[in-house]
Amino acid sequence: TAERPAEGLKVVITAGPTREPLDPVRYLSNHSSGKMGYALAAAAVALGAEVHLISGPVALATPYGVTRHDVESANDMLAAAERLADDCDLFIGCAAVADYRAEAPAEHKLKKRDDEDAMTLRLVKNPDIIARIAARDDRPFVIGFAAETRDLERYGRDKLTRKQLDMVVANDVSQDGLGFGADDNAAVLLWKDGDAIDRDAQPPQPKSRLAEAVLKRALSRLNTTHHA
Ligand code: PMT
Secondary structure, three states, X not given: OOOOOOOOOEEEEEEOEOXXXXXXXXXXOOOOOOHHHHHHHHHHHHOOOEEEEEEOOOXXXXXXXXXXXXXXXXXXXXXXXXXXXXXXXEEEEXXXXXXXXXXXXXXXXXXXOOOOOOOOOOXXXXXXXXXXXXXXXXXXXXXXXXXXXOOHHHHHHHHHHHOOOOEEEEEEOOOOOEOOOOOEEEEEEEEEEOOEEEEEEEEEEEHHHHHHHHHHHHHHHHHHHOOO
C-alpha cells in the first residue's frame, strides 16, 4: 500500500562495529555507535517490512518491531548474515566491519614484557560480508555503505562496482557532527542505472531522515528492476 510500501519484504541490516579478540580481555574495534543501522531498521519497520538487525556491540535499544541478532566478531556477523539471507529481499550492510582480526588470539591474557619495548601483532583479513551476500545465486537487492575521509564519490563508485552492489551510500566520516557516533549524517547515494551510475546527494540531516530517503530510493529500484 502507499503507506506501507515495504509490506511483505524481508530486510536484513548489519549495524555497529565488530570486535576482534586479541586475548580474553582485549579486542580491536572502531567507533561505530550503531545509530545509522538502527535508524535504517526503525525506518524499514515503519515502511512495513519484516526486519532483522544483525548488531555488533552497541549501547542502543532495539527499535520497536525489529528482530535483533547480537554478534561480536566479523566471522559471527558473516554466519548470521548467511543464515538470514535466505528469502531476503533487501540486505543493507551498515556495520563497520573490522577488515582484519588477530591471526591467533591468545588463550590467556597477554602479559606486559619488561624486556621488550615493542610487540608485533599479526593480523589476517576478515571475510567481506556484503560481497559474500552479493555473490549468492539468490541474491537480494544489496546496499553497501562507504565510509570515506576523502574522494567520497570515487571510492563509492569503486565499491559499487567491485563488490557488485546495487546501491552505495557514501558518507564522509571526516566531518565533525556527521558519520561515526553522530546523530546526523550526509551521503551521496549511488546506484546502477543500466550501464550508468546515477546519484542523489543528501545534505546533513538526522540519521532517521537519511534512513528513510535511502529506503525509499531502494524500494523504487526494487520494484522496477529486481526479482519480479
Ligand atoms: O554506527 P554509526 O556511529 O551511526 O556510524 C555510521 C557509519 C559511519 C559506521 C555508517 O554510516 C557506515 O559508513 N558504515 C560502513 C562503514 C565501513 O566499514 O565502510 P567500509 O567502506 O569499510 O565498507 C564498505 C561496505 O562493506 C560496508 O557496507 C561494510 O558494511 C561492508 N563490509 C566491509 C568489510 C567487511 N569485511 N565486510 C563488509 O560487509
